[in-house]
Amino acid sequence: ITTVPTGFEHTAAEEIKEKIGVDARISKDRGRVFFPITTDKLFQVHLLRSVDNLFVVVEEYHHYQFKESKEETLMELQQLASTLPWTNALEVWKQNGTLKKKKGHRRGGNTAKSKPNCEGVGGSMASTEQQELPQENSAPEGWAGDTQAMETSTQDSDETGHGSKLIKFRVTCNRAGDKHSFSSNEAARDFGGAVQEFFQWKADMTKFDIEVLLNIHNEEVVIGIALTEESLHRRNISHFGPTTLRSTLCYGMLRLCKPQASDIILDPMCGTGAIPLEGAIEFNHSFYVAGDNNDMAVNRTVNNICHIQKRRADKGSMSGLPIDTVQWDLCSLPIRTSSVDIIITDMPFGKRMGSRKKNWDLYPSCLREMARVCRPGSGKAVLLTQDKKCFSKAISRMGGLWRKQHTVWVNVGGLHAGVYLLKRTGAVFGQTPEDVYESRGAVHMQGEEKDDKELS
Amino acid sequence: MKLLTHNMLTSHVKGVTKGYPLLIKATEVKVNEVEFNPQFVSRMIPKLEWSALVQAAEELGHRQDLPGELVADYETNEEFLKKVHRILLEVEVLEGCLQCPESGREFPISRGIPNMLLNEDEA
Numbered sequence: 283i284t285t286v287p288t289g290f291e292h293t294a295a296e297e298i299k300e301k302i303g304v305d306a307r308i309s310k311d312r313g314r315v316f317f318p319i320t321t322d323k324l325f326q327v328h329l330l331r332s333v334d335n336l337f338v339v340v341e342e343y344h345h346y347q348f349k350e351s352k353e354e355t356l357m358e359l360q361q362l363a364s365t366l367p368w369t370n371a372l373e374v375w376k377q378n379g380t381l382k383k384k385k386g387h388r389r390g391g392n393t394a395k396s397k398p399n400c401e402g403v404g405g406s407m408a409s410t411e412q413q414e415l416p417q418e419n420s421a422p423e424g425w426a427g428d429t430q431a432m433e434t435s436t437q438d439s440d441e442t443g444h445g446s447k448l449i450k451f452r453v454t455c456n457r458a459g460d461k462h463s464f465s466s467n468e469a470a471r472d473f474g475g476a477v478q479e480f481f482q483w484k485a486d487m488t489k490f491d492i493e494v495l496l497n498i499h500n501e502e503v504v505i506g507i508a509l510t511e512e513s514l515h516r517r518n519i520s521h522f523g524p525t526t527l528r529s530t531l532c533y534g535m536l537r538l539c540k541p542q543a544s545d546i547i548l549d550p551m552c553g554t555g556a557i558p559l560e561g562a563i564e565f566n567h568s569f570y571v572a573g574d575n576n577d578m579a580v581n582r583t584v585n586n587i588c589h590i591q592k593r594r595a596d597k598g599s600m601s602g603l604p605i606d607t608v609q610w611d612l613c614s615l616p617i618r619t620s621s622v623d624i625i626i627t628d629m630p631f632g633k634r635m636g637s638r639k640k641n642w643d644l645y646p647s648c649l650r651e652m653a654r655v656c657r658p659g660s661g662k663a664v665l666l667t668q669d670k671k672c673f674s675k676a677i678s679r680m681g682g683l684w685r686k687q688h689t690v691w692v693n694v695g696g697l698h699a700g701v702y703l704l705k706r707t708g709a710v711f712g713q714t715p716e717d718v719y720e721s722r723g724a725v726h727m728q729g730e731e732k733d734d735k736e737l738s
Numbered sequence: 739m740k741l742l743t744h745n746m747l748t749s750h751v752k753g754v755t756k757g758y759p760l761l762i763k764a765t766e767v768k769v770n771e772v773e774f775n776p777q778f779v780s781r782m783i784p785k786l787e788w789s790a791l792v793q794a795a796e797e798l799g800h801r802q803d804l805p806g807e808l809v810a811d812y813e814t815n816e817e818f819l820k821k822v823h824r825i826l827l828e829v830e831v832l833e834g835c836l837q838c839p840e841s842g843r844e845f846p847i848s849r850g851i852p853n854m855l856l857n858e859d860e861a
Contacts, residue, residue, distance in 0.1 A: 609853040617746050
């Protein structure tokens with residue numbers, strides 16, 4: 283199984299079909315995609331760009347009948363541990379382990395940081411349980427990021443070199459559903475305890491060899507073993523900003539707009555450059571211009587680009603990437619009219635950055651400017667925003683320039699957002715009725731301002 | 739700043755009607771290695787303002803023998819495409835500035851990033 287940003291399951295399935303050649307089953311809106319492979323394909327699976335984490339399934343129950351009481355349920359989970367078909371999964375895990383060794387050893391210390399999205403383990407636990415009550419769809423973003431890691435308490439002691447074969451493990455449990463009598467903590471603890479008994483492994487929360495997954499979603503129970511150490515969330519970004527997007531989400535957005543060879547792709551609010559950088563690496567037959575008005579943002583973007591280029595140079599490949607960075611004002615882009623093929627960006631969220639009021643003013647003017655630089659007829663835009671109301675309103679007033687083609691709902695850092703795919707109409711800028719109206723409105727306002735100044 | 743980007747940039751100072759192409763005054767230029775993709779180059783050429791590209795290459799002293807006008811059948815002329823590839827993607831201006839041809843306003847380039855922000859009175 284793999285976890286992907288919720289909303290982009292289809293994109294992941296497409297990539298899987300394309301690069302691995304198998305059909306994937308999608309667990310809709312829960313950010314999971316299941317697919318069967320033979321172990322010789324393991325290496326390729328690690329190269330997928332739309333997936334966050336990979337697991338091998340030990341066992342899957344679609345309609346698990348939980349016992350009434352907590353004690354009985356937990357007892358059962360414990361018993362389960364010894365009856366599961368571990369062998370195959372462990373075999374895969376072993377093979378995967380040799381793969382990773384080839385890629386270069388990662389320091390044990392890193393695994394502690396391997397959940398960059400987890401804002402304090404306790405905190406995210408709470409949000410998982412609350413979210414379930416109202417809607418089915420608001421799954422936590424990528425499982426690994428929001429799960430409670432459990433360590434069976436007592437076994438701290440003896441670090442003395444036992445024999446190099448002592449395997450260390452931990453159990454991570456993610457539970458969603460309102461009919462369970464137990465918490466994910468308890469399940470992880472008891473299940474983990476039984477696993478330890480059964481295998482005689484040692485429990486260790488930070489330096490583990492095996493991560494066992496226990497995922498419970500209503501009546502569906504999946505037990506798996508993790509194949510990825512660090513989440514592939516932010517693989518390209520070494521210099522973070524306050525709202526850096528996951529690379530997997532960037533990839534999903536890029537696939538949505540289907541970049542063609544020689545497409546000129548702009549990100550006018552690039553932040554740390556996550557989206558264009560992912561594009562320059564994965565869809566490198568197009569050209570990317572990343573822009574922002576903020577000093578720190580453009581510098582971070584350049585830092586990130588340099589970091590990747592250095593990494594490539596170190597590996598001996600040609601390091602140059604088809605990407606450039608400019609500092610500009612998005613409402614007045616210093617770009618020739620109709621010269622851009624695709625605009626792709628993460629628009630400021632009212633809550634995380636900027637403010638709702640600012641968005642009301644910002645959205646229409648930036649949509650207009652984006653329409654100006656975008657090629658009429660063939661141009662496209664892929665825009666991510668949490669302020670769906672404001673955005674929809676702004677778009678509806680621009681029917682002459684932009685048409686909504688498709689929308690993907692995603693979960694970004696716990697916030698519900700939309701990725702809108704827009705098509706640029708064939709209309710020439712400055713000539714549609716809305717344009718004329720809008721620009722007149724703007725001129726009128728400027729005139730008023732001038733009067734005020736003169737009076738004072 | 740690569741010359742492909744420069745080809746798209748214009749001055750948007752208020753009142754300026756001929757803000758393109760921006761003149762380049764470079765104090766530091768670097769040449770990188772970027773993988774050559776002939777299809778990319780040949781499909782990009784029609785999107786460019788060719789004379790602006792040649793002028794820019796000239797200003798940087800990297801024009802070499804790039805023709806002032808496009809040759810016929812350039813799509814299959816690999817040597818030509820390689821030259822264009824180099825000038826579009828491999829030559830980079832790291833430090834210097836871009837100048838608006840009409841107003842003379844200068845936009846600084848630092849660490850390869852052109853700063854095109856205008857002051858309040860220019861917008």
